[in-house]
Amino acid sequence: MKKLTLPPTFDQIRETHDAIHSFIHKTPVITCSQLDNISGAHLFFKCENFQKIGAFKMRGASSAALRLTPEEKKAGLATHSSGNHAQAVALSAKLMGIPAHIVMPDVSPTIKVNATKGYGANVYFCENNQQAREDTLAEIQEKTGAAFIHPYDDYNVIAGQATAAKELLETISGLDAVIAPIGGGGLMSGTALSTKHLSSETKIYGAEPEEVDDAFRSFTSGKLQKNTTINTIADGLRTNLSEKTFGIIKSHVDDIFTVSEQAIMEAMMLIYERMKIVIEPSSAVPFAAILANPQIFRGKRIGIIISGGNVDLPKIFS
Amino acid sequence: MKKLTLPPTFDQIRETHDAIHSFIHKTPVITCSQLDNISGAHLFFKCENFQKIGAFKMRGASSAALRLTPEEKKAGLATHSSGNHAQAVALSAKLMGIPAHIVMPDVSPTIKVNATKGYGANVYFCENNQQAREDTLAEIQEKTGAAFIHPYDDYNVIAGQATAAKELLETISGLDAVIAPIGGGGLMSGTALSTKHLSSETKIYGAEPEEVDDAFRSFTSGKLQKNTTINTIADGLRTNLSEKTFGIIKSHVDDIFTVSEQAIMEAMMLIYERMKIVIEPSSAVPFAAILANPQIFRGKRIGIIISGGNVDLPKIFS
Numbered sequence: 001m002k003k004l005t006l007p008p009t010f011d012q013i014r015e016t017h018d019a020i021h022s023f024i025h026k027t028p029v030i031t032c033s034q035l036d037n038i039s040g041a042h043l044f045f046k047c048e049n050f051q052k053i054g055a056f057k058m059r060g061a062s063s064a065a066l067r068l069t070p071e072e073k074k075a076g077l078a079t080h081s082s083g084n085h086a087q088a089v090a091l092s093a094k095l096m097g098i099p100a101h102i103v104m105p106d107v108s109p110t111i112k113v114n115a116t117k118g119y120g121a122n123v124y125f126c127e128n129n130q131q132a133r134e135d136t137l138a139e140i141q142e143k144t145g146a147a148f149i150h151p152y153d154d155y156n157v158i159a160g161q162a163t164a165a166k167e168l169l170e171t172i173s174g175l176d177a178v179i180a181p182i183g184g185g186g187l188m189s190g191t192a193l194s195t196k197h198l199s200s201e202t203k204i205y206g207a208e209p210e211e212v213d214d215a216f217r218s219f220t221s222g223k224l225q226k227n228t229t230i231n232t233i234a235d236g237l238r239t240n241l242s243e244k245t246f247g248i249i250k251s252h253v254d255d256i257f258t259v260s261e262q263a264i265m266e267a268m269m270l271i272y273e274r275m276k277i278v279i280e281p282s283s284a285v286p287f288a289a290i291l292a293n294p295q296i297f298r299g300k301r302i303g304i305i306i307s308g309g310n311v312d313l314p315k316i317f318s
Numbered sequence: 319m320k321k322l323t324l325p326p327t328f329d330q331i332r333e334t335h336d337a338i339h340s341f342i343h344k345t346p347v348i349t350c351s352q353l354d355n356i357s358g359a360h361l362f363f364k365c366e367n368f369q370k371i372g373a374f375k376m377r378g379a380s381s382a383a384l385r386l387t388p389e390e391k392k393a394g395l396a397t398h399s400s401g402n403h404a405q406a407v408a409l410s411a412k413l414m415g416i417p418a419h420i421v422m423p424d425v426s427p428t429i430k431v432n433a434t435k436g437y438g439a440n441v442y443f444c445e446n447n448q449q450a451r452e453d454t455l456a457e458i459q460e461k462t463g464a465a466f467i468h469p470y471d472d473y474n475v476i477a478g479q480a481t482a483a484k485e486l487l488e489t490i491s492g493l494d495a496v497i498a499p500i501g502g503g504g505l506m507s508g509t510a511l512s513t514k515h516l517s518s519e520t521k522i523y524g525a526e527p528e529e530v531d532d533a534f535r536s537f538t539s540g541k542l543q544k545n546t547t548i549n550t551i552a553d554g555l556r557t558n559l560s561e562k563t564f565g566i567i568k569s570h571v572d573d574i575f576t577v578s579e580q581a582i583m584e585a586m587m588l589i590y591e592r593m594k595i596v597i598e599p600s601s602a603v604p605f606a607a608i609l610a611n612p613q614i615f616r617g618k619r620i621g622i623i624i625s626g627g628n629v630d631l632p633k634i635f636s
Contacts (some may be wrong), residue, residue, distance in 0.1 A: 273596075
């Protein structure tokens with residue numbers, strides 16, 4: 001596949017989907033009559049918590065990795081991340097038989113460090129700030145020649161994330177809306193591109209915590225804004241939009257909803273208790289937005305992207 | 319269907335399965351490569367946590383309810399239970415358009431009381447001991463004429479519980495063993511009867527907490543024994559075997575494994591973290607037994623009955 005320097009076309013998303021086939025699961029779409037009753041809507045949950053490494057990130061990481069040249073592949077993959085993207089890059093490298101170099105903040109939970117090492121990646125620790133991450137990564141790239149896979153500010157990654165909504169829309173027809181959580185915007189951008197092509201009448205919504213509402217403020221003002229705090233339980237959504245993801249979101253997303261921390265917790269508990277699936281807090285944000293806006297969603301057929309299931313349950317409830 | 323006064327034949331289990339069709343979900347069988355790696359076995363999880371009311375109990379309750387005479391049905395269903403069986407009887411009655419009368423101990427968690435009331439049942443509170451439960455139930459039966467649906471000591475209930483393993487074995491072939499948790503023994507009895515008929519070479523195992531090992535001691539000694547404590551997190555397994563369930567278990571089960579509380583907690587966490595499904599502690603007991611006995615299970619194809627997913631997560635981790 002050729003590297004993408006523009007937002008992916010749907011043909012390129014389809015080509016990506018074919019290429020990453022053996023790197024991902026086709027995850028199930030699950031319904032729940034109890035949550036339909038509670039919300040008054042018909043909900044179709046695209047369960048990326050059942051994806052390899054437990055999150056949609058596997059789609060984007062493998063999409064970008066497979067587009068590297070043979071020489072680049074030989075030198076391996078590199079990224080900085082303490083979360084799902086680290087594991088996605090590590091597993092992509094493992095499946096391709098190439099090295100992975102992952103920079104993680106020294107405060108990363110042991111469980112995530114071990115999971116990343118478990119995929120055979122070389123893990124490097126740095127101080128817990130952006131500068132230290134970037135400096136350490138630059139050092140490692142210089143030494144190893146490994147290619148940096150950005151978690152979202154990369155059209156090659158976005159093409160991969162788009163395949164989740166593609167699968168959803170190819171499975172469930174007649175959706176009135178699709179809604180996804182927004183962190184860095186990779187999943188939202190991909191969701192928007194696939195939905196726009198496969199079901200042009202379907203509304204495209206994003207959801208994010210009030211506490212990290214950079215996407216909402218960027219969308220409303222038309223200018224890229226940054227978060228000023230990271231005070232949310234939805235740890236996957238603390239990142240800021242990038243120029244590339246904001247560009248796609250600005251063009252294709254119909255609206256962005258923000259929800260309180262309490263609403264996120266309540267939505268997550270409902271999904272645990274009624275659907276019996278484990279999701280991470282970020283994945284509860286779209287359902288929280290649906291519950292908070294019944295006038296918009298009642299009676300509608302809604303696709304929800306459940307982004308992942310990597311959560312430290314004892315910590316959540318401690 | 320005719321009422322059963324002997325252990326169900328497989329023809330009767332098949333008839334039951336047809337009859338309860340609209341009362342139950344055909345639940346999925348899920349695999350997990352990570353848990354296969356950890357256990358060294360090939361595991362097939364029959365996920366009754368996705369069953370209606372969140373547990374296999376719906377199968378047995380509806381099986382017994384549908385076998386009542388028209389006059390008995392008119393008077394409604396009654397039982398005493400603080401857990402999954404209460405909800406199963408309540409929902410069965412609702413679906414049949416008849417009344418349900420449920421006796422619950424006054425210490426029952428509000429969430430379970432509300433769930434039972436949510437199915438339209440009449441809930442009666444009593445003191446938290448067996449005598450009070452039985453007295454209150456007798457009073458209500460006298461007043462209403464409602465039929466008592468026992469949670470396990472009833473061949474009509476056992477015929478329903480047998481349909482879970484029937485679905486598993488009709489979906490997955492060549493299992494070396496099937497393993498289920500043992501509380502009152504209804505699920506274990508039904509599992510044994512279906513397995514013996516559909517796959518006579520498949521070993522049939524039970525698993526229970528060391529702390530409530532009445533089934534293990536009964537099985538080993540050949541005489542029905544009782545638990546002396548209820549000190550286990552696996553709240554669904556605190557009940558004792560009955561004459562009927564012990565009779566079936568004695569004849570058909572190959573072995574019973576006991577596991578520590580720590581092993582149950584670790585097995586449950588692995589299922590939460592790797593499979594991303596919510597299960598109740600009782601459902602982790604068979605997987606704990608597999609991890610504790612690698613010499614028996616390694617390399618084998620094992621069916622595991624996940625009995626339910628009704629768990630108070632904040633309480634588990636508090």
